[in-house]
Amino acid sequence: MNPWNHDVAKDENDLVDVQVDGVWTRMPRGLNVVEVAQRAKKFIPHYCYHPKLSVVGNCRMCLFEMGTPKMGPDRKPVLGQDGKPEIAWMPRPQIGCATNITPGMGIKTDSPLVKDCRNGVMEFLLINHPLDCTICDQAGECKLQEYSVEYGTGESRFIENKVKKPKNVDLGARIVLDDERCILCSRCVRFSSEVMKDDVLGFVNRGSHSTLTAYPGKSFDNAYSLNTVDICPVGALTSKDFRFQMRVWFLKETKSICTSCGTGCNVTIGSREGKVHRLTPRENEAVNSLWMCDFGRLNFHFLESKDRLHRPLLRAAGEQFPGTWADAIQRSADGLKKVKPEDIAVVASGRLTLEELFVLKRLVTELGVTRVDTVLNLGQADNFLRSGDGNPNRRGTELLGLSSGGRKLGSWGAEIESGKIKALLVTGGEDVVAAGISAASLAKLELLIVSGISVHETTRMAHVVLPGAAFAEKTGSMVNVYGRLQRMTRAVPPPGEAREEWTILRDLRIALTGGNSLHSVEDVWKSMAAEVSQFSGLSWAKIGDLGIQIESVSQPAESVTG
Amino acid sequence: MAITQHRLIFKHIDAPGYTRDIACYRKHGGYEMLKKGLGMGGAAIREEVKKSQLRGRGGAGFPTGTKWGFIDPSKVTKPIYLICNADESEPGTFKDRQIIYKDPHQLIEGMILSCFANGVKLAYLYIRCEFTEGWRILETALAEAKAAGFLGKDILKSGYDLEIHVHRGAGAYICGEETGLIESLEGKRAYPRIKPPYFPAVLGLYMCPTIVNNVETLCNVRHIVEMGGDAYAKIGRPNNTGTRLLCVSGDVVRPGYYEFPCGAVTLGQLIYDVCGGIRNGRKLKAVIPGGSSAKVLRAGETYKMKAKDIHGNTVDREVRLEDLPMDFDSLAAAGSMAGSGGVIVMDDTRDMVECLANISAFYAHESCGQCTPCREGVLWLKKILARIAEGHGKEDDPALLRDVADRIAGRTICAFGEAAAWPVQSFIGKFKEEFQIRIRRNGTAAKTDTVSLTH
Numbered sequence A: 001m002n003p004w005n006h007d008v009a010k011d012e013n014d015l016v017d018v019q020v021d022g023v024w025t026r027m028p029r030g031l032n033v034v035e036v037a038q039r040a041k042k043f044i045p046h047y048c049y050h051p052k053l054s055v056v057g058n059c060r061m062c063l064f065e066m067g068t069p070k071m072g073p074d075r076k077p078v079l080g081q082d083g084k085p086e087i088a089w090m091p092r093p094q095i096g097c098a099t100n101i102t103p104g105m106g107i108k109t110d111s112p113l114v115k116d117c118r119n120g121v122m123e124f125l126l127i128n129h130p131l132d133c134t135i136c137d138q139a140g141e142c143k144l145q146e147y148s149v150e151y152g153t154g155e156s157r158f159i160e161n162k163v164k165k166p167k168n169v170d171l172g173a174r175i176v177l178d179d180e181r182c183i184l185c186s187r188c189v190r191f192s193s194e195v196m197k198d199d200v201l202g203f204v205n206r207g208s209h210s211t212l213t214a215y216p217g218k219s220f221d222n223a224y225s226l227n228t229v230d231i232c233p234v235g236a237l238t239s240k241d242f243r244f245q246m247r248v249w250f251l252k253e254t255k256s257i258c259t260s261c262g263t264g265c266n267v268t269i270g271s272r273e274g275k276v277h278r279l280t281p282r283e284n285e286a287v288n289s290l291w292m293c294d295f296g297r298l299n300f301h302f303l304e305s306k307d308r309l310h311r312p313l314l315r316a317a318g319e320q321f322p323g324t325w326a327d328a329i330q331r332s333a334d335g336l337k338k339v340k341p342e343d344i345a346v347v348a349s350g351r352l353t354l355e356e357l358f359v360l361k362r363l364v365t366e367l368g369v370t371r372v373d374t375v376l377n378l379g380q381a382d383n384f385l386r387s388g389d390g391n392p393n394r395r396g397t398e399l400l401g402l403s404s405g406g407r408k409l410g411s412w413g414a415e416i417e418s419g420k421i422k423a424l425l426v427t428g429g430e431d432v433v434a435a436g437i438s439a440a441s442l443a444k445l446e447l448l449i450v451s452g453i454s455v456h457e458t459t460r461m462a463h464v465v466l467p468g469a470a471f472a473e474k475t476g477s478m479v480n481v482y483g484r485l486q487r488m489t490r491a492v493p494p495p496g497e498a499r500e501e502w503t504i505l506r507d508l509r510i511a512l513t514g515g516n517s518l519h520s521v522e523d524v525w526k527s528m529a530a531e532v533s534q535f536s537g538l539s540w541a542k543i544g545d546l547g548i549q550i551e552s553v554s555q556p557a558e559s560v561t562g
Numbered sequence B: 001m002a003i004t005q006h007r008l009i010f011k012h013i014d015a016p017g018y019t020r021d022i023a024c025y026r027k028h029g030g031y032e033m034l035k036k037g038l039g040m041g042g043a044a045i046r047e048e049v050k051k052s053q054l055r056g057r058g059g060a061g062f063p064t065g066t067k068w069g070f071i072d073p074s075k076v077t078k079p080i081y082l083i084c085n086a087d088e089s090e091p092g093t094f095k096d097r098q099i100i101y102k103d104p105h106q107l108i109e110g111m112i113l114s115c116f117a118n119g120v121k122l123a124y125l126y127i128r129c130e131f132t133e134g135w136r137i138l139e140t141a142l143a144e145a146k147a148a149g150f151l152g153k154d155i156l157k158s159g160y161d162l163e164i165h166v167h168r169g170a171g172a173y174i175c176g177e178e179t180g181l182i183e184s185l186e187g188k189r190a191y192p193r194i195k196p197p198y199f200p201a202v203l204g205l206y207m208c209p210t211i212v213n214n215v216e217t218l219c220n221v222r223h224i225v226e227m228g229g230d231a232y233a234k235i236g237r238p239n240n241t242g243t244r245l246l247c248v249s250g251d252v253v254r255p256g257y258y259e260f261p262c263g264a265v266t267l268g269q270l271i272y273d274v275c276g277g278i279r280n281g282r283k284l285k286a287v288i289p290g291g292s293s294a295k296v297l298r299a300g301e302t303y304k305m306k307a308k309d310i311h312g313n314t315v316d317r318e319v320r321l322e323d324l325p326m327d328f329d330s331l332a333a334a335g336s337m338a339g340s341g342g343v344i345v346m347d348d349t350r351d352m353v354e355c356l357a358n359i360s361a362f363y364a365h366e367s368c369g370q371c372t373p374c375r376e377g378v379l380w381l382k383k384i385l386a387r388i389a390e391g392h393g394k395e396d397d398p399a400l401l402r403d404v405a406d407r408i409a410g411r412t413i414c415a416f417g418e419a420a421a422w423p424v425q426s427f428i429g430k431f432k433e434e435f436q437i438r439i440r441r442n443g444t445a446a447k448t449d450t451v452s453l454t455h
């Protein structure tokens, strides 16, 4: 996925001796000094270096003092009293990002010279910087701020006029650039050209007047452009969506996954007081590395949409009226009881969590319903992260035997028309009208129960609408198209009376069968792990923040199309 | 007393009746060395170059034989490229253009020999964009050489093929830095590369082994083939062999370009004898001996140098500025450098504040802007100096200038950092009182809230 992975050693077991700040240690051969220092718990500050991009060495923040073993007349290293090589230190500092370790190398990360180098770079970076932190979105997560505190002097000797550069530059559909804040590290340029193969960014002018810009006549809006906002060490690149919305230090961070496609990029949800403000990618080399697509990143505003379902709705005299959860569950259960199991069809959504699907499976089994299928939700795959599968948990529906890949669903319209299907339960907010069952057909149903998130054609036809929780509002797990089991965690509560769908399905089950042994999502997980071989022996704790591979799917099944 | 030059490279330049066409060049023995070289074989030429102890004339004085030795044509599987650096942009330097304009075939012959010696099949001649006429001259000369069978396929029936392309520079000083040049040749901004890992000999043009040599250096190869390395090494002084083209500008009676064996003339002889002394009967104040980036030398200075006494022991010797031999090692020992051979002479009317402000303005304009200390620091230097020159200097400005320069040199991607810092370090170090006087004279007028109008 990445052209470079400087943080990964070629061979973790091929170790060489290096001395870091006076202490000898063994580190994998070929790693660069920034990475080695990190592993030795000696942080070397850096701006331009990024483990997934080519090394250009332009910021000079990572300068360190380097030494090599002193050679004796016999061309062998001279050993000191400790039996380790004596080190000859070079007078000039070297850059850690472009220096790979060799046996016997000496590394000083905080000598007086190194400190002076960093202090110098900090001063240089700030002399022409606008210092408009008070109105800058990066404040609070800005490397210029952080390193200033850590390595700067806190005062300026610069009394000349600052260089003026363009501000508020519209770089593309989703990004605004402030050239005065740009420290010219070229991370964004390299990301776009090396990872996205989109050579659209570059510098013009020389010296201190150097300016980042998009190629004349082009705009910077490839499908992954917002990742540059993340890797920009300063507030030069800002997301139009997030800028001026919220101070980052107020954001609660919740580890979760993106559910906008089958890849399930790992994300951090930034929220405050029940409102999601942004999604940012969370590093997971097995899934998305450090990146996510712009579509997935911005696909959370529907959480706040006025179309969200806040309360249960019950149909009476041809119209839907708000009702209580008790009435809605009772009405659903009563309705389902009146219909023979063979006349019932259930849409098991690939957007539900495994836990929700498992409760649904229990329900379906207990009722004796066999007409169960998923909606495909095909999307546009790209050649990078985005999967053609719009369902984040299609694999989950398959593992639980709740999908026939949309084959059954294809004939349900006709079966409703012919009276074979009398009741339909739709989960996960699926819009079956969009999936090919006409509203006219739905009108013929004796019972249509829809548990969903937002209003659409299908919910409008429903006899009972059960408002559910969307991705950021619920806790559970999913299996992505590559067979990786991953956790998601609730960041904000669902709106109004809406509930996580597993509790809706649980209550429906109680109303129908009278029994329940599932009191928490963990309970659901435990029962599922006991029943489904792929999950046996696994606990939530074991899944961890980065998920685990439960099967290996090299070719993600975009083939579901056929 | 006029000292006679030893013209090797400049032998025919400005000679009456000498023209730059191939017929004239051949009439004077041109391309005979190509025939000789092709007969010797590449390894033999490389051996002679090594024996000659030739050092690069582009600025750093790196031994050419060693540079070539990094590449073993018999082992390399990728193409090997050779680039002639004809970007000549260091202020005070105007030697390469004489060769290009007046004797282009000498350069082409030197290039073909160097390419042949190193197994190069494709070479580039990167010429400073402002040399418009020079570019046309080179294109014509290359066409002539090709028509005569000295370039192209199967050169002189030797089985050796070579193409040389002229590439016009991108109009920036940094295009002369060899890795910036390579980037520029690849069609990109002339951003110098980090070394390691991008040493031209390993990962040069198109990530292939590449030799970059200056115009004058490559011309010398022709003469080394003619004389043999040992004989060439007898010209000049040990470790400072061959002749050196010197470009003298500034306040002398006869500024111009001269050629002497390395170290054969002293700085004093060059200024007073060769160039007729300081103009208008004035006195020498300072001299920059190797292009504007070299550290300035102040009249009246003496330098401690190592020398051998009659018993062969190394002893310290005091050498006056006037007695400094014009060679690599002596100028380095004096704390400056032979650099690009551009000798800039300043008389006692020159205002050192203005001189340095002028030099710094050049470097601020030419910094490529890639790395932090140079990009930000050099413009800062320029702004402080402009402010002092405009009469708004502050007491601690000299110390600040010094400090800023110290934090640039040695911490940048390419040697431009030093090129910009050295003048500041040396001017402030050697003429501190001039800066102080200038600042104090304007002291009452100086307002810290008044800032330079020059950006």
Ligand SMILES: Cc1cc2nc3c(=O)[nH]c(=O)nc-3n(C[C@H](O)[C@H](O)[C@H](O)COP(=O)(O)O)c2cc1C
Pocket: B055, B056, B057, B058, B059, B060, B061, B062, B064, B067, B085, B086, B087, B088, B089, B090, B173, B174, B175, B176, B177, B178, B179, B212, B213, B214, B215, B217, B218, B414, B415, B416, B419
């Ligand atoms: C900022 C800078 C500018 C340079 N400009 C030139 C130049 O114009 N011409 C040149 O021959 N070398 C120039 N050099 C030196 C080249 O990098 C390189 O060392 C030289 O071309 C090698 O040739 P030589 O070994 O024959 O001297 C420059 C170096 C620096 C750092």
Ligand code: SF4
Pocket: A181, A182, A183, A184, A185, A186, A187, A188, A189, A212, A228, A231, A232, A233, A234, A236, A237
């Ligand atoms: S915009 Fe940000 S990432 Fe891009 S070069 Fe400037 S500072 Fe670096």
Ligand code: SF4
Pocket: A258, A259, A260, A261, A262, A263, A264, A265, A288, A292, A293, A294, A295, A296, A297, A385, A386, A387
């Ligand atoms: S690739 Fe898929 S999972 Fe990843 S961010 Fe985009 S939509 Fe979300």
Ligand code: SF4
Pocket: B174, B191, B192, B366, B367, B368, B369, B370, B371, B372, B374, B375, B412, B413, B414, B415, B416, B417
């Ligand atoms: S030292 Fe100056 S010229 Fe050289 S790479 Fe850095 S900014 Fe560019």
Ligand code: FES
Pocket: A045, A046, A047, A048, A049, A056, A057, A058, A059, A060, A061, A062, A063, A095, A096, A097, A098
């Ligand atoms: S991190 Fe920027 S130079 Fe190394």
